[in-house]
Amino acid sequence: MGKIEFVTNGTVTSPQGFSAGAVSADIRHKGDNRLDLALLCSQEICTVVGLFTENKIKSPSVVLCMKRAQQGKAKAIVASSGCANASTGEQGFADALEMSMLAAKVIGAKPDEVLIANTGVIGVNLPMPAIRTAMKKLAVKPEGGHDFERAIMTTDTVPKEVAVTYKDGLDTFTIGGVAKGSGMIHPNLATMLVFLTTDADVTPAYLKKSLQEAAAVSFNMISVDGDTSPSDTMLFMANGLAKNETVTGKSALAGVFQQALNQVCIYLAKAIARDGEGATKLIEVNVKGAANLKEARLAARTVVSSNLLKAAIYGNDPNWGRVTAALGRSGAQVEESKLDVYMGKILVLKQGTPVPFDKAKAVTALKQKEVPITVVLNLGKAEATAWGCDLTEQYVVINSEYTT
């Protein structure tokens, strides 16, 4: 059995054969020179799988990307920030198509080998003249993942990128990833932009299955504000350059591949939650003893999504009644007389009865950068963890001034 290790300064170009780059196309604010147009590509054609927003109003770029991802093969991803190309009518489809064609030219690929993702304001058309000009300056390099990540950020305050490597006597492979998202984030499939790469050789079926499993314990377990964007896209490209024994659902490597992918996805998901708009801390809700996994996840997500709890945590207020109130409306089976609740490591409710606790200690526990809350339902053996952030005045400030 080999070892999974984090790669120093790991990013989406850490796996073999991937390169990336970014330029400023002045999409959002003219003249700010911010990187906002980016390209990620593989020297070899990749097996690709994707997960997309479940919002019934999907951006034209998402519609195009879904169609191309369904073909199962791709070589590159073009992405931009500042304009989501969502709710943009017929023009939006034409622009998405042209943007992918321009990107294909940059790397000499076929247009249908290029996937696309845009993030930013809804209801505004892409500034195509500026994009055409900027695309000519776009070039890729092996260390370009860092620039790629910076170019897809919107209200994000920190880049979110990571890579892990697995090694044993026979095989070695790397999985890298970048993500953006700090608003319109809520438990749902692919609620942000996430781009994952690997040099592992993986069957299309297992690539899909592993991505679904990883999303279920990571990106589907975070919430910033309960909104789901029309642009959410998660893509996973595998180019096979590691020349490992092909990973299938039955192969010896399957377990470790899933484990490595989960590490990458949980790292990125927590980074998104921690960087929630206006957030000052990460909230981690652990639900234990649930009747089944579905209910454990439902309960954890509902608690971490409660505006009232999020505001209380911001104020370092050990108001655990907001935990039980959210739990009770989550839809998960709850028996009050069996319920234990911990704020930080402090037991505040035991078998449904309040436990006197040292309020000063509880306030100190809530003042940490990471605040764990644990709920023990004592009904079964299922567990789940969800992540979110506190709700602050700054969230309101950011979101009341977004387009004006």
Add this chain to the structure above:
Amino acid sequence: MGKIEFVTNGTVTSPQGFSAGAVSADIRHKGDNRLDLALLCSQEICTVVGLFTENKIKSPSVVLCMKRAQQGKAKAIVASSGCANASTGEQGFADALEMSMLAAKVIGAKPDEVLIANTGVIGVNLPMPAIRTAMKKLAVKPEGGHDFERAIMTTDTVPKEVAVTYKDGLDTFTIGGVAKGSGMIHPNLATMLVFLTTDADVTPAYLKKSLQEAAAVSFNMISVDGDTSPSDTMLFMANGLAKNETVTGKSALAGVFQQALNQVCIYLAKAIARDGEGATKLIEVNVKGAANLKEARLAARTVVSSNLLKAAIYGNDPNWGRVTAALGRSGAQVEESKLDVYMGKILVLKQGTPVPFDKAKAVTALKQKEVPITVVLNLGKAEATAWGCDLTEQYVVINSEYTT
């Protein structure tokens, strides 16, 4: 056909035979002398129906109140604010029972003729010694509805009370109501405290049906913050003193009774939404042309509940993309190419394509105290309206400092 008219200074004691009163029991803050313990009663025994929180963790007071309301007859309601008596274990049941017994003594009723409701902090036991003392000073009077309302307020900034009277040649009856709630408010059955009274003679079956119908178009169509409290209670008492022809589902008066009750409930529901914690304005979302009523309501409620939209409205930002984003995730059938959206009266999206609009005019429309948003799905004939409020820094301030 007669007329429904608002009663000047109408409240829960406007219908014949009801009286109420309130005192300070210093439940929340010692020595502030704020009214916080209240009693409402009828001189005759009433037919009573109730709707209660769907939260799986119900307060002991709700559990007791549900049991008594199910008997179908009651004479009084004792209510308090400052402590919800929720998540209080066995002691909570004993306290709820004692509180109802003390109230029964005040008016010479049987304990099981007294209903109970408490609102306030969760997880703290009722201060029974203070309540015992205060209960001795509690008296009721015909104009006491106003004091009753003030005593049940928590973070509410304004009292919410109303009454309407119906008169025709033969019959006259009055319906009055009070409500509290400005946090933990979300579409769900009975998401706050609402007490309704009438002197009309109504069959128990029709009283229940009319209450359910009225709740569906009023209290179930408002949202402040997506949370549902363990204490939500809605009670409707009818004492029959108007001596009208008994209202049944088939009687001539049924339509006008429902209409009058809807007026009372919509008035109170809008008052709650407008007084949402930290709110500066009322948002009204009208969904038209939905495939069916269920989806119309779902769509309207989802849009009015979006944190991102609520923050944008606060900032007078006509960011209509947040309307379509919420609509798309609502679960209601939506076809982007058929969709029209109006911010105020300004058309911003027509058949899925953005319409250029005068931004200054849109900002002015959003600066009003009441902001209507209209979504036309063009898929059918169903309509629904939901109400909510903007999300402000003040919401965060209020909710980060609640128990500390």
